[in-house]
Amino acid sequence: MMTNEEYKSRTARSYKLLLIFAMISMTMMFAGLTSALVVSKSRPDWMKNFQLPSSFYFSLVVIILCSVTMHLAKKAIQKGNRKATTYLLGTTLALGLTFVYFQFQGFSQLFQNHLYPVGGAGSITISFLYVLVYVHLAHLSGGIISLLIIIYNHFKQKYNSSQFLGIELGAMYWHFLDFLWIYLFLFLYFFK
Numbered sequence: 625m626m627t628n629e630e631y632k633s634r635t636a637r638s639y640k641l642l643l644i645f646a647m648i649s650m651t652m653m654f655a656g657l658t659s660a661l662v663v664s665k666s667r668p669d670w671m672k673n674f675q676l677p678s679s680f681y682f683s684l685v686v687i688i689l690c691s692v693t694m695h696l697a698k699k700a701i702q703k704g705n706r707k708a709t710t711y712l713l714g715t716t717l718a719l720g721l722t723f724v725y726f727q728f729q730g731f732s733q734l735f736q737n738h739l740y741p742v743g744g745a746g747s748i749t750i751s752f753l754y755v756l757v758y759v760h761l762a763h764l765s766g767g768i769i770s771l772l773i774i775i776y777n778h779f780k781q782k783y784n785s786s787q788f789l790g791i792e793l794g795a796m797y798w799h800f801l802d803f804l805w806i807y808l809f810l811f812l813y814f815f816k
Contacts, residue, residue, distance in 0.1 A: 636789050643793055647800045650763060654804060657759065658811055661752045665815070671749040674739075676812055677730035683723050684809050690719040691802035698795045704785040706778075713775050713791075716798065720768050727757055756808055760801075767801050770794055 626634075664670065697712035734740075734750060741751040774794045777783060783791055 632787075636792075639789065639793060640796070643796055647797070650800075650804070653759070654756070654808070657752075657756055658808075661756075661811075662815070664748060664752065667748060669748055671747055674749050676809070677733035679726045679729035679733055680809060680812075683726035683730070684805065686719050686723045686726060687802050687805045690716050690723065691799050693719060694795045694798040698788065698791050701778075701783050701788045701791050702785055706781075709778060709783070709791070713771065713778060717768065717771050717775065720764065720771065724761065724764065724768075727761055730757070753812065756812070760805060760808060763804070764801055767794075767797055770797060 693712045693716040697709050697716060700706075700708035700712055731754070734753075739747060739750045741747070741754040771794060774790050777790055
């Protein structure tokens with residue numbers, strides 16, 4: 625017969641493994657997309673002097689801060705500090721939404737510079753940028769939804785210093801999103 629602690633430990637390990645497998649599959653998808661970008665660079669219509677929108681630089685800082693605040697929220701709940709956890713989860717949500725804002729500001733900057741993904745004035749370079757950023761935003765929306773669920777569960781007092789699996793999984797996913805955007809940003813910045 626399994627004890628309650630053994631059951632919780634097995635459940636936590638199972639959830640972490642599922643999340644790790646999901647993150648590995650997402651990483652492979654982005655590896656495929658960036659590989660396609662590498663292959664497409666040899667096209668004659670590839671933009672050689674493309675500059676990333678300045679808003680993407682701001683979004684880089686914001687998503688790193690998201691990862692930091694989510695990590696601090698996990699540490700705060702482990703110490704039993706509910707007030708700090710509430711503040712840090714709310715801050716992570718605000719920063720996540722700020723990241724989305726800066727992403728769309730980046731698209732607006734592209735449009736202002738007449739860089740479109742499709743149509744007569746469209747560019748394959750910009751099309752790739754849109755695909756990468758939109759797919760990352762889709763994964764980020766999953767992070768925001770999971771964060772809203774974590775905040776709801778936190779207010780229902782489902783987390784404490786000994787039960788914080790949801791926050792821990794959320795922190796793992798936000799760290800992954802952080803890593804993913806840093807990778808994409810550096811890839812797009814250096815691979816022109």
